Amino acid sequence: MVSPPVLLLFILCSCYYIAHGGDDEHRSSVTLEPRRATVSVPLVHRHGPRGPSRNSDKPSFTERLRRSHARANYMMSRASHVMVSAREDDANVSIPTHLGGSVDSLEYVVTVGLGTPAVPQVLLMDTGSDVSWVQCAPCNSTRCYPQNDPLLDSTKSSTYAPIACDTGACRKLAGDHYQNGCTGGGTQCGYAVEYGDGSKTRGVYSDETLTLAPGVTVKDFHFGCGRDQRGDNDRYDGLVGPRFSLPSLVVQTSSVYGGAFSYCLPARNSEAGFLSLGAPPGAANATGFAFTPMRRLPGVATFYMVTLAGISVGGEELDVPPSAFRGGMIIDSGTVVTGLPHTAYNALQAAFRKAMAANPLRPNGDLDTCYNFTGYSNVTVPKVAFTFSGGATVDLDVPSGVLLEDCLAFHESGPDVGLGIIGNVNQRTLEVLYDAGRGKVGFRAGAC
Ligand SMILES: *[C@@H]1O[C@H](CO)[C@@H](O)[C@H](O)[C@H]1NC(C)=O
Numbered sequence: 001m002v003s004p005p006v007l008l009l010f011i012l013c014s015c016y017y018i019a020h021g022g023d024d025e026h027r028s029s030v031t032l033e034p035r036r037a038t039v040s041v042p043l044v045h046r047h048g049p050r051g052p053s054r055n056s057d058k059p060s061f062t063e064r065l066r067r068s069h070a071r072a073n074y075m076m077s078r079a080s081h082v083m084v085s086a087r088e089d090d091a092n093v094s095i096p097t098h099l100g101g102s103v104d105s106l107e108y109v110v111t112v113g114l115g116t117p118a119v120p121q122v123l124l125m126d127t128g129s130d131v132s133w134v135q136c137a138p139c140n141s142t143r144c145y146p147q148n149d150p151l152l153d154s155t156k157s158s159t160y161a162p163i164a165c166d167t168g169a170c171r172k173l174a175g176d177h178y179q180n181g182c183t184g185g186g187t188q189c190g191y192a193v194e195y196g197d198g199s200k201t202r203g204v205y206s207d208e209t210l211t212l213a214p215g216v217t218v219k220d221f222h223f224g225c226g227r228d229q230r231g232d233n234d235r236y237d238g239l240v241g242p243r244f245s246l247p248s249l250v251v252q253t254s255s256v257y258g259g260a261f262s263y264c265l266p267a268r269n270s271e272a273g274f275l276s277l278g279a280p281p282g283a284a285n286a287t288g289f290a291f292t293p294m295r296r297l298p299g300v301a302t303f304y305m306v307t308l309a310g311i312s313v314g315g316e317e318l319d320v321p322p323s324a325f326r327g328g329m330i331i332d333s334g335t336v337v338t339g340l341p342h343t344a345y346n347a348l349q350a351a352f353r354k355a356m357a358a359n360p361l362r363p364n365g366d367l368d369t370c371y372n373f374t375g376y377s378n379v380t381v382p383k384v385a386f387t388f389s390g391g392a393t394v395d396l397d398v399p400s401g402v403l404l405e406d407c408l409a410f411h412e413s414g415p416d417v418g419l420g421i422i423g424n425v426n427q428r429t430l431e432v433l434y435d436a437g438r439g440k441v442g443f444r445a446g447a448c
């Protein structure tokens with residue numbers, strides 16, 4: 001990342017670093033223990049016993065899948081749009097006005113601290129978003145949805161500051177198509193994000209100290225202080241998006257953590273995983289990781305994508321030509337079931353059903369390969385493995401990474417020429433490492 005000369009805080013002490021996101025005002029300083037390369041925050045399922053939602057708010061299986069498919073379709077169509085525009089060599093590639101994927105299907109939350117003293121904030125984690133935001137006081141019940149924690153109160157923090165209109169950080173936000181309120185003549189930088197499911201947040205773009213772990217703080221972290229939220233919001237305090245584009249946490253801290261991050265989604269909702277910033281030591285061939293090249297959409301940092309080369313079931317490679325995967329796969333934290341192009345999906349479904357032939361299928365309106373395990377005490381679920389471009393092979397966790405409510409957690413996403421999307425069920429227990437600097441995505445089994 002090229003940036004103007006940055007000198008500031010090195011004067012103070014050698015354990016201060018400066019992170020910058022490409023322009024002068026978009027800069028945060030991070031204090032951390034010397035040589036610490038990574039930091040992790042806890043991650044849990046939104047509807048699990050450790051999550052913020054009440055059990056009564058838990059959506060039905062049908063509703064979860066409806067949200068997941070809507071998000072996947074939205075993301076895939078956006079990515080296709082970008083690819084088509086780029087292929088036509090259009091110098092004026094326009095990005096649709098919706099700026100994030102949908103939030104209603106997001107299933108994992110992380111806990112960080114905001115302000116001084118640090119106040120815990122439970123945030124949805126969305127790999128398809130970049131602007132982070134929380135609900136801020138004062139805010140009445142028509143503008144802010146009910147959450148478990150008190151609203152963040154900037155008057156109680158000694159480090160809060162609204163970002164002014166006349167700053168690079170604010171201008172950059174506008175340049176990224178985030179509506180900003182300065183056009184209306186205000187002096188504070190406004191932000192507004194509308195998501196694919198119609199959810200919205202609007203407020204003041206702000207500067208605050210973010211605490212990731214005891215003693216690990218990001219000073220001058222830029223986020224949205226939300227004063228007007230709409231949508232199917234459900235008890236969480238806000239959202240953090242680690243997408244690799246400017247306002248994200250990952251880019252704001254990139255001079256310290258190298259723009260890399262990873263997460264591990266737990267096998268069960270009662271368990272915890274993590275979200276980490278930074279790549280593990282030895283990154284390029286870090287122990288335990290299988291790496292594949294990160295596929296870039298030309299010109300725009302939108303989604304994280306990889307290329308599948310093959311799938312095996314029970315150790316047997318499916319007979320699917322590589323051309324069936326040429327559209328690429330988005331890896332997403334907020335999509336639940338994986339969408340595979342036509343040929344690959346049908347081959348997987350047939351091989352899986354064959355391997356599970358001893359178990360009765362049960363009709364289900366949402367997914368086409370569901371089982372009734374009642375009375376079966378000894379169910380053997382076959383291993384499913386993905387092979388990615390470059391040869392990296394990743395075994396999905398059995399059964400948590402393959403079955404969702406006793407259904408094969410895959411569906412057909414469309415024709416072979418199109419893209420697919422790897423959902424969060426397949427990712428369970430894997431550490432998925434997004435190392436944009438090195439252009440790689442890594443997978444490590446059994447990480448949580
Ligand atoms: C890009 O937009 C400019 C101004 O709107 C226009 O003049 C130009 O022809 C466009 N270029 C392409 C390749 O569409």
Ligand SMILES: *[C@@H]1O[C@H](CO)[C@@H](O)[C@H](O)[C@H]1NC(C)=O
Pocket residue numbers: 140141142143
């Ligand atoms: C909430 O606040 C907004 C403006 O801040 C105001 O327009 C609205 O009437 C308020 N609603 C209630 C129920 O007080």
Ligand SMILES: *[C@@H]1O[C@H](CO)[C@@H](O)[C@H](O)[C@H]1NC(C)=O
Pocket residue numbers: 282284285
């Ligand atoms: C990977 O590890 C091997 C052996 O540990 C080392 O020789 C090699 O230089 C490493 N490659 C990279 C790219 O770091």
Ligand SMILES: *[C@@H]1O[C@H](CO)[C@@H](O)[C@H](O)[C@H]1NC(C)=O
Pocket residue numbers: 362372373374375
């Ligand atoms: C599952 O199988 C059991 C035992 O055969 C049966 O009683 C039950 O109705 C089945 N449930 C469904 C949803 O098919």
Ligand SMILES: *[C@@H]1O[C@H](CO)[C@@H](O)[C@H](O)[C@H]1NC(C)=O
Pocket residue numbers: 378380
């Ligand atoms: C369960 O199934 C496996 C594989 O089919 C078999 O080897 C094992 O003996 C079975 N265990 C029991 C308790 O039936």
